[in-house]
Amino acid sequence: MEIAENARKEVAILKEEIQALQAEVQEVIKNSERLEKLMIKSRIKLATISGDYTRYTEEDMRAAYEEADRLRVELAVSRERERQTVIRRNELERRLKNAEVTLEKAEKLVAQVSTVLDYLAGDLSKLDEHIESAEQKRTLALRIIKAQEEERRRIAREMHDGPAQSMSNVILKAEICEKLFEIDLEKAREELSALKEMVRACLKDVRRIIYDLRPMSIDDLGLSPTLQKYIDNFVNETGIRVDLMFIETDNKIKDSNIVLTVFRLVQECLNNVKKHACATQVTIQLEGTTKGLTVRIKDDGKGFDTARLSREPAHSDSGYGVIGMRERVELLGGSFSIESKTGKGTTVRATLPYSLQGV
């Protein structure tokens, strides 16, 4: 910038000097022309005088000679001045040309440096974005870890309340049976049959927990039969009607991440319907679009104020369902929304891109 500024100043000074010099050149040329005319006149005069001895004195002749000589010298000086000023003007014009080239180069450089500075500044703001997104990723990772811990806590609770309780009862009943065998065989048989029922119930519990963790059939049979089986169980257990529809999904849902995510969405939504909605009917629709696979789960239950979700943070043992669904979908580069109004039912929508990100 300093080079550019100096070059700019020099160009301005040179232009001014050249202008002044140009005026001087004009003036000198004019002076030379004037002197030349005077010279011609004085020569004519001299010729006239020197040829006419009768009319002019010797003094006249000498004066005419001196005048002609003076003009000759003056003209020579003026010509020399003219030559010098033209040389100087040409020199200045050459310097001006150079200064203009320097200025042009310096201005180009300034522009380039500004571009680089802009770029660097832009990059720094991008760095900010990077830091922000790294921060977001960190928060997301922490929430995922938290959600995992919650899931483990839930499984532990279910194992504790279900199979573990049943098993300690089974031991108790087995001990009673042992004693009854010696006293009352009939009673012992009854206890044994109750024990069998207890073990059966316990097995069912364990199977449900395993199924909830990861239905084995999802890998072998695929999404549709596994969902249907899960829904059948749900209908039997709750009496709530569920319609499952597939629209143009055919071969598009082979990706195991999509399959599992859809299953988890349905699972959590049906759990929420059972726990909170008091609904009579649920519609589950899976549709293959150009954007991806869209899942819509709609119930006709009592609905709720969705603003509560952001207002009330999840507490220790519940309230992770919706957060978990959203995070799962967004982690795969999809979009998630939940719409609900008190008394108007609830609709959960998710779109999962076919080409999954972050997998």
Ligand SMILES: Nc1ncnc2c1ncn2[C@@H]1O[C@H](COP(=O)(O)OP(=O)(O)OP(=O)(O)O)[C@@H](O)[C@H]1O
């Ligand atoms: N289908 C629904 N109908 C009515 N209310 C709902 C429905 N789904 C969610 N809610 C409301 O939204 C809240 C948050 O749901 P979310 O699934 O996140 O938590 P939760 O079901 O209470 O606990 P968790 O899923 O962690 O066991 C619920 O407590 C409930 O009040």
Ligand SMILES: [Mg+2]
């Ligand atoms: Mg829930």
